[in-house]
Amino acid sequence: MNIFTTDFFFSIIRIATPILFATLAAVIGEKGGISNIGLEGIMMMSALFGSLGAYWSGNWFVGLLLAMAVGLAEALLMGFFAFNLKTDIILTGTAINMIGSGGTLFLVKIITGGASTTNLITKSLQIPSINIPGLKSIPVIGAVLSGHSLLTYLGFLFVFLTWVLLYKTPLGLNIRSVGENANAASSVGVSVMRIRYITIGIGGVLAGMGGAFMSMYYAMGWSQDMVAGRGFIALAAQSMGNGEPLGGMLAALVFGFAQALGIKVSATGVDSNLVAPIPYIVTILALVIFALNQRRKEKKRYATALK
Amino acid sequence: MSEYAIQMKAITKVYPNGTMANQDVDFNVKVGEIHALMGENGAGKSTLMKMLFGLEQPTSGEILINGQPTNLSSPTVAISKGIGMVHQHFMLVPSLTVAENMVLGMAPTKSGIMIDYKKAVAITEEYSQKFNLPVNANAKVMDIPVGMKQKVEILKALVRGAKILILDEPTAVLTTQEIQDLFAELKELKKQGYTFIFISHKLNEIMDITDRMTILRGGRSMGIYETKDVTPEEISRLMVGRDVVLKMEKEEARPTDEVLRVRDVEYVNEWGKKMLNKVSFSLRKGEILGIAGVEGNGQKELVDMLFGFNHPNAGTISVNGENIIGLNQRELREKHISLVPEDRMLYGIAADATIEENLISDRSGSKELNNGVLFNMGAIHRMSDDLIRDYTVLCKSRSQKIGSLSGGNIQKVVVAREFSNDPVLIIADQPTRGIDVGATEFIRKKLVELSRSGIAVLLISADLNEVMELSDSLMIMHGGEIAAYFEDTRELSDELMGKYMLGIEHQSPEEIRRVCHE
Numbered sequence: 001m002n003i004f005t006t007d008f009f010f011s012i013i014r015i016a017t018p019i020l021f022a023t024l025a026a027v028i029g030e031k032g033g034i035s036n037i038g039l040e041g042i043m044m045m046s047a048l049f050g051s052l053g054a055y056w057s058g059n060w061f062v063g064l065l066l067a068m069a070v071g072l073a074e075a076l077l078m079g080f081f082a083f084n085l086k087t088d089i090i091l092t093g094t095a096i097n098m099i100g101s102g103g104t105l106f107l108v109k110i111i112t113g114g115a116s117t118t119n120l121i122t123k124s125l126q127i128p129s130i131n132i133p134g135l136k137s138i139p140v141i142g143a144v145l146s147g148h149s150l151l152t153y154l155g156f157l158f159v160f161l162t163w164v165l166l167y168k169t170p171l172g173l174n175i176r177s178v179g180e181n182a183n184a185a186s187s188v189g190v191s192v193m194r195i196r197y198i199t200i201g202i203g204g205v206l207a208g209m210g211g212a213f214m215s216m217y218y219a220m221g222w223s224q225d226m227v228a229g230r231g232f233i234a235l236a237a238q239s240m241g242n243g244e245p246l247g248g249m250l251a252a253l254v255f256g257f258a259q260a261l262g263i264k265v266s267a268t269g270v271d272s273n274l275v276a277p278i279p280y281i282v283t284i285l286a287l288v289i290f291a292l293n294q295r296r297k298e299k300k301r302y303a304t305a306l307k
Numbered sequence: 308m309s310e311y312a313i314q315m316k317a318i319t320k321v322y323p324n325g326t327m328a329n330q331d332v333d334f335n336v337k338v339g340e341i342h343a344l345m346g347e348n349g350a351g352k353s354t355l356m357k358m359l360f361g362l363e364q365p366t367s368g369e370i371l372i373n374g375q376p377t378n379l380s381s382p383t384v385a386i387s388k389g390i391g392m393v394h395q396h397f398m399l400v401p402s403l404t405v406a407e408n409m410v411l412g413m414a415p416t417k418s419g420i421m422i423d424y425k426k427a428v429a430i431t432e433e434y435s436q437k438f439n440l441p442v443n444a445n446a447k448v449m450d451i452p453v454g455m456k457q458k459v460e461i462l463k464a465l466v467r468g469a470k471i472l473i474l475d476e477p478t479a480v481l482t483t484q485e486i487q488d489l490f491a492e493l494k495e496l497k498k499q500g501y502t503f504i505f506i507s508h509k510l511n512e513i514m515d516i517t518d519r520m521t522i523l524r525g526g527r528s529m530g531i532y533e534t535k536d537v538t539p540e541e542i543s544r545l546m547v548g549r550d551v552v553l554k555m556e557k558e559e560a561r562p563t564d565e566v567l568r569v570r571d572v573e574y575v576n577e578w579g580k581k582m583l584n585k586v587s588f589s590l591r592k593g594e595i596l597g598i599a600g601v602e603g604n605g606q607k608e609l610v611d612m613l614f615g616f617n618h619p620n621a622g623t624i625s626v627n628g629e630n631i632i633g634l635n636q637r638e639l640r641e642k643h644i645s646l647v648p649e650d651r652m653l654y655g656i657a658a659d660a661t662i663e664e665n666l667i668s669d670r671s672g673s674k675e676l677n678n679g680v681l682f683n684m685g686a687i688h689r690m691s692d693d694l695i696r697d698y699t700v701l702c703k704s705r706s707q708k709i710g711s712l713s714g715g716n717i718q719k720v721v722v723a724r725e726f727s728n729d730p731v732l733i734i735a736d737q738p739t740r741g742i743d744v745g746a747t748e749f750i751r752k753k754l755v756e757l758s759r760s761g762i763a764v765l766l767i768s769a770d771l772n773e774v775m776e777l778s779d780s781l782m783i784m785h786g787g788e789i790a791a792y793f794e795d796t797r798e799l800s801d802e803l804m805g806k807y808m809l810g811i812e813h814q815s816p817e818e819i820r821r822v823c824h825e
Contacts, residue, residue: 176400184399184400188412189383
């Protein structure tokens with residue numbers, strides 16, 4: 001049996017998309033010195049409101065916008081607690097995650113009067129897929145790269161835009177300097193607080209898009225804990241990708257590969273309990289390789305510094 | 308246009324906790340001069356400069372910039388008035404390039420969105436050439452040497468329009484060559500009409516580069532002097548002096564066997580600066596050996612070597628004949644070496660733990676305090692209560708959080724622990740810094756008492772009173788070396804100490820070698 005079909009590679013990209021959004025959020029956050037472990041919770045809340053928004057308005061685009069707005073609002077709330085009230089950001093993120101898990105179910109029960117999932121997204125409310133003319137007709141490549149969700153293409157475009165933001169704009173310069181030496185930034189009149197809010201806010205919007213992808217494309221509606229750790233995997237992808245947008249994208253694809261492999265193997269009839277750990281084993285292996293690689297680089301750096 | 312770039316008139320600063328950092332200080336700097344601000348640590352230099360840079364506001368007094376009364380409410384205001392500050396700890400972002408650091412917060416853009424990096428580089432190079440401060444605009448700050456980082460800091464201030472630059476101990480991190488380069492650059496900038504305030508306590512540098520100086524001592528100004536009119540001796544007398552002399556009654560020391568033996572210890576710090584140079588001394592049972600010196604002359608590094616926080620590049624250190632280099636703190640404590648650390652909040656205690664927990668932190672595994680795997684709480688309570696009583700720690704109970712005590716009582720807990728574990732050697736680093744008179748007297752008496760009972764005490768202190776009254780014999784450190792050794796502190800004068808502390812005089816190697824007692 002051949003696992004590595006065009007379908008398989010297509011599914012890697014599809015599965016990697018929400019991880020990619022969250023990874024970019026984590027990349028920007030870490031550059032700005034903010035470890036946002038609340039991405040998971042933000043994605044869950046956005047997933048819920050994305051599907052509700054689309055259903056209420058009858059328009060997928062409104063759903064997507066609502067998901068982004070909810071992501072932004074939650075991120076700013078986190079910022080308020082962490083920056084203004086000086087709570088520990090890890091605890092604040094944990095609270096956001098708990099709200100994302102329990103709070104969404106609570107809201108759904110209130111709104112729908114008892115149901116614990118929303119199968120609200122019909123074909124017309126789904127985020128549209130796009131067939132790219134020309135690309136589509138190329139054998140193999142067309143089947144893998146064409147026909148993805150609009151958000152998938154946006155996600156890969158955002159990899160580039162994130163890089164531009166971080167390295168080519170004054171805002172990115174401020175984000176990086178606040179993340180690395182906030183005193184240096186404030187000593188030349190950069191408002192550290194403002195930059196931190198912007199940093200976490202951008203992350204919230206990106207995570208919101210990842211959440212929308214989950215409930216409005218990956219699945220046809222919301223169900224509890226549907227994000228299933230993607231927000232955390234994104235943090236690992238951020239670190240594996242060396243904190244850079246392109247590296248983060250590659251790492252997200254590695255995780256996409258691992259999950260796609262898990263799905264594929266279980267489809268062949270292997271006991272699902274054996275298959276379930278595959279993505280996590282890949283995660284651990286990848287992190288080990290990453291760590292070893294980092295250590296080698298550091299050593300090299302020291303060696304050149306000593307010369 | 309006023310003759311003066313800066314006039315600070317009758318400045319008094321009282322901090323909310325009651326500390327009077329500056330009292331009625333007059334400070335003025337003429338346009339185009341290099342003006343030294345001198346004083347020992349704690350003399351009030353930093354506070355005065357913080358007020359000038361808008362980081363603090365004076366309690367009373369007036370500040371005039373170029374003749375205009377000015378309210379310096381924040382660094383942003385100070386920068387807009389043409390004041391720049393080069394901090395001792397550089398305010399640079401290591402992973403950014405020099406050019407990016409230069410334009411941080413004011414980055415030039417193309418069409419308002421994208422950074423015009425080429426322009427940032429051009430600005431950097433323009434200023435670099437204009438002021439003859441060579442930097443590599445495209446290098447990341449983390450990859451450039453310390454001397455260049457400082458140039459970047461100076462350029463950063465200049466590009467923001469600074470005409471008056473405050474340099475906070477600019478030579479502290481520089482090598483000799485870099486210091487010479489810096490001085491050449493400052494002289495050049497001075498010719499172009501820039502004004503400098505040069506904070507330092509290194510006499511030779513002050514004599515070399517400054518036009519006038521203001522000397523602070525204990526928060527008060529000791530006056531403004533023309534550099535050419537004062538001798539190093541006068542400066543040292545003005546800078547170093549004791550206000551009150553407390554006489555300490557103590558028996559004659561009768562030192563016996565050698566305990567601590569330090570030979571030819573050298574240490575080069577991470578920036579390649581030699582912080583300890585061939586330091587050798589011996590400390591014997593029953594004596595207090597004091598180390599005096601202006602801070603930053605190797606005392607901190609020496610303590611780090613002695614208590615395993617760092618390792619020397621060369622030399623030997625032994626206690627009772629056994630090498631201690633490479634031992635960790637637990638192993639050192641097992642050899643009955645105690646440390647009263649300089650920073651008690653960081654190294655002395657765990658602020659959120661109770662008094663009792665802090666008291667047993669060095670001996671929690673001992674047989675007396677444990678029954679098998681569990682603590683013998685009865686024994687622990689007894690020991691804690693005994694120590695709290697013996698050291699007169701003022702507290703509600705042994706289970707009070709130590710962080711809620713006053714500084715003096717916290718330090719009493721630290722010394723209670725450090726003095727009670729049957730020490731053979733006590734390293735007391737600034738044992739009474741910032742604590743009340745009562746606790747100070749108590750700790751000093753205790754140190755004398757312990758030394759007379761046969762314990763070797765090494766006392767490092769920036770407090771001249773303390774080091775002169777307590778020590779039986781005394782070393783002075785300057786520039787990472789032992790500059791002088793006095794067998795008997797009773798014959799010492801403040802004036803003489805000041806000369807050695809500031810490097811005006813240096814004993815011969817033979818005289819210094821006496822501290823090895825060979």
